[in-house]
Amino acid sequence: MNKTRKPLDESIVKEFVFGKEQNINDNDLVPSKTVELYTPKEAPTSTIKTTIQKINEIPTQKEAVIRFTVDLPESLHTKLSILAAKTKRKKSEIVRILISDALENSD
Template sequence: MGKQRKPLDQILGAFEEDVVTPSLPISRDENIPTNQNSLAAQLAQPSRKKSTIRFTLDLEKSLDKRLTQSAAKLNRSKADLVRIAVNRLLEELEA
């Protein structure tokens, strides 16, 4: 076999050491709040991947179309938007 690859955690750790993240997200649009609790702030902050569980979700076509348009507008995947929405819902339910 060939050369053994580096673990992804090691590669990611080296990359993150070089990146300087701002303490507050910068918004170019006055309509987007820049506080840490805003959805826009959460979308601007990259997060480390954790272990995941895959499940299937059936959506009505109209809801899928809205989700697809929002994902394209924010340059994020539909899965990212659903994860954020579920997380926010659970936080509100737990409060």
């Protein structure tokens, strides 16, 4: 039942360690199938402006207004006040922009 193993000769050892030697022709280097690389035609342009960019812009049109009263938590009011101070805008303008963005994104 105990079979003795065959001794490995030098060529088999080299083949196992280094792999088979292959003769490479120039025809072997040519790909069998051509592959087209993807090149974008134009760089994608972002048409969507961030809310902060909209807040920093100067308003372009005036429209009739309707009064709307909102009760805010103190923490939210503080954040709104800080943003208004940083952007040198009125809080009401910032709220209008935020509401406008929220309504556009809801569609």
